[in-house]
Amino acid sequence: MSTNLETKSKSAFEFYGKPEFSTALPLAIQHILAMIIGNITPALIVAGVANGLAAERGVESLGGDPTVLVQSALFIAGIATLVQLFPITIIGSRLPVIMGVSFGYIPTLTAVGAQYGLPGILGAQVVSAVVGIVVGLFIKRLRKYFPPIVAGTVVLSIGLSLYSTAVSYIGGGAALKGTPEFGSPKYLVVGGLTLVTVLLIGQFGKGMLKLSSILVGIAVGYIAALAFGMVDFAAIGQKGWFALPAVGQFKMEFHIPAIISMSIIFIVNSVQAVGDFSATTMGGFNREVTDEELQGGIVGCNVSSMVGAFFGGLPIATYSQNVGMVCTTKVVSRFVFAMAGIIVLIAGFVPKFGALMTTIPQAVIGGATIGVFASITMSGIKLVIQEELSYRNTTIVGLALALGMGITSTPEILASYPDWVGMIFGSSPVVIATLVAFTLNIIIPQKSLAEEQRERDEMEAEKNSAQLKESLSS
Structure with a gap:
C-alpha cells in the first residue's frame, strides 16, 4: 500500500494513521506525562553539581542557569523525537519512540561536572556523540560484544550509583552536606511523603493515574514543600514568556579524561538502545527491528546529543517508559508521537515553564526519583x-x-596517581564496571551450567578412580 493510502487511515494503531485530534491529543499528553519529569530532572541535578563547583572556585562560567538547562532539555527532546519520526537520510529510525535526557548518563555527568563544570560536560558530550554515531553505523557488528550479561552489569552499576544522589537530595541536597541543615525533619518529611505517594499511586492507581504516579508524587511533595516554606518563586518573575533556544551561550572545554569517561558511556547507551528499539517493534508491530532502523535510531540519538550540546542540552536517549506504553496500548501512530514532540518542543521556548520546574525542591526530586533509580x-x-x-x-x-x-x-586508592586517572577510573563506578565486564566477557571462555557441572563430575570421577587404584595397590 502506498504512503498516500496509508496516511488516509485514521487508526492510532498504524504508524501512518492520523486519528482525530480529540483522540490524538490525550494519547500524546499521556506520553508527555510519562517523560516530562525524567527529562528535566537530570538538568536540575547537573546544574546543582556544576553551580556548586562554580561557587567553590569562584568561576561563574563553570555553572549554568537551571532554567535555561531545563528549557534546552525540553527543546532538544522535542527535536530528537521528531527526528526519529521523520528521518533525514540515515538519521532517525522512523519508529514511534519518545526521546529525552537520560538518567543513565547522570553518574558520569555529575562526576565530570564536579571536576570540570558545565563546559567540561558539553565539550566531552560533543566528542563522545561522534563516538556514538560510529557505534550506530557499525551496530550490527558490535552487538555481539554487549550480550545481556555485559549490558545488565552496566545498567546495574548505573542504578546502584544513583542511590546516593537520590538520598542526598532527600536530605536537602549536596550543597547542605556538612551543615546542621542537612537531613533536617522538613526535608525528610517532604522527600518521604513524595516517595510514599509515588509508591502508592504506582501500585494501587489505575489507568492514567497510575501512569502519572511520579507527577502526582511531585505535586503532593511540592504542596508539602510550600507549607514548609521551601519553595522560592523569584526565578519565575525574572523570566519572560518566550525566548529562543540558548544556542552559542555555553562555553565548551575539552578535557581528555572527561572525553574518555563520557565516550565509554555513550558506547554503552548506544548499544543499550537496541533493547528499546527492539521492544518498540515487537510490542507495536509484532516484528523484529531491522538493521536500518537500529542504525538510523542510534545515529539519530547521538546526532541529537551532539547538536543538543550547543544548546546546553544533555545527552539524549530513548525513554523505556514510553516504549512500555507502546507495548501496552499498541498505539504507534506517528501523528500522536509527533504531537507529543511538538508540545515538548514548544515548552522549550517558554522560560517561565522552565523556571517553574526549577522551583521544585531537591527533597521532592529525590523522593520522586529514588524509585526510578531502583527500577533501573x-x-x-x-x-x-x-x-x-x-x-x-x-x-x-x-x-x-x-x-x-x-x-x-x-x-x-588513586590519590597518588595523576588527576586524569582518578577522573576516568575513580569518579564513576559505571566506567570501571563497563570496562571490567566487557573485558572479562571476551577473555573468559564461554561455559554453560551443564558444562561446569560436567567438569565437576569429571573431577569427582578422577578423584574416585585415584582412590580406587590406591586402595587396590595397598
Missing part, C-alpha cells in the same frame, strides 16, 4: 538473568560491580 537497577538484574548464572557469568557481574563500586567509594 532491577532492569539490570532482568538483563543479567537472561543468561545462565554460571560461575563464569557470576564472576563477570560480581567482579565488575565489586571493582566499580569499591574503587569509587574509596577514591583515596
Whole structure:
C-alpha cells in the first residue's frame, strides 16, 4: 500500500494513521506525562553539581542557569523525537519512540561536572556523540560484544550509583552536606511523603493515574514543600514568556579524561538502545527491528546529543517508559508521537515553564526519583538473568560491580596517581564496571551450567578412580 493510502487511515494503531485530534491529543499528553519529569530532572541535578563547583572556585562560567538547562532539555527532546519520526537520510529510525535526557548518563555527568563544570560536560558530550554515531553505523557488528550479561552489569552499576544522589537530595541536597541543615525533619518529611505517594499511586492507581504516579508524587511533595516554606518563586518573575533556544551561550572545554569517561558511556547507551528499539517493534508491530532502523535510531540519538550540546542540552536517549506504553496500548501512530514532540518542543521556548520546574525542591526530586533509580537497577538484574548464572557469568557481574563500586567509594586508592586517572577510573563506578565486564566477557571462555557441572563430575570421577587404584595397590 502506498504512503498516500496509508496516511488516509485514521487508526492510532498504524504508524501512518492520523486519528482525530480529540483522540490524538490525550494519547500524546499521556506520553508527555510519562517523560516530562525524567527529562528535566537530570538538568536540575547537573546544574546543582556544576553551580556548586562554580561557587567553590569562584568561576561563574563553570555553572549554568537551571532554567535555561531545563528549557534546552525540553527543546532538544522535542527535536530528537521528531527526528526519529521523520528521518533525514540515515538519521532517525522512523519508529514511534519518545526521546529525552537520560538518567543513565547522570553518574558520569555529575562526576565530570564536579571536576570540570558545565563546559567540561558539553565539550566531552560533543566528542563522545561522534563516538556514538560510529557505534550506530557499525551496530550490527558490535552487538555481539554487549550480550545481556555485559549490558545488565552496566545498567546495574548505573542504578546502584544513583542511590546516593537520590538520598542526598532527600536530605536537602549536596550543597547542605556538612551543615546542621542537612537531613533536617522538613526535608525528610517532604522527600518521604513524595516517595510514599509515588509508591502508592504506582501500585494501587489505575489507568492514567497510575501512569502519572511520579507527577502526582511531585505535586503532593511540592504542596508539602510550600507549607514548609521551601519553595522560592523569584526565578519565575525574572523570566519572560518566550525566548529562543540558548544556542552559542555555553562555553565548551575539552578535557581528555572527561572525553574518555563520557565516550565509554555513550558506547554503552548506544548499544543499550537496541533493547528499546527492539521492544518498540515487537510490542507495536509484532516484528523484529531491522538493521536500518537500529542504525538510523542510534545515529539519530547521538546526532541529537551532539547538536543538543550547543544548546546546553544533555545527552539524549530513548525513554523505556514510553516504549512500555507502546507495548501496552499498541498505539504507534506517528501523528500522536509527533504531537507529543511538538508540545515538548514548544515548552522549550517558554522560560517561565522552565523556571517553574526549577522551583521544585531537591527533597521532592529525590523522593520522586529514588524509585526510578531502583527500577533501573532491577532492569539490570532482568538483563543479567537472561543468561545462565554460571560461575563464569557470576564472576563477570560480581567482579565488575565489586571493582566499580569499591574503587569509587574509596577514591583515596588513586590519590597518588595523576588527576586524569582518578577522573576516568575513580569518579564513576559505571566506567570501571563497563570496562571490567566487557573485558572479562571476551577473555573468559564461554561455559554453560551443564558444562561446569560436567567438569565437576569429571573431577569427582578422577578423584574416585585415584582412590580406587590406591586402595587396590595397598
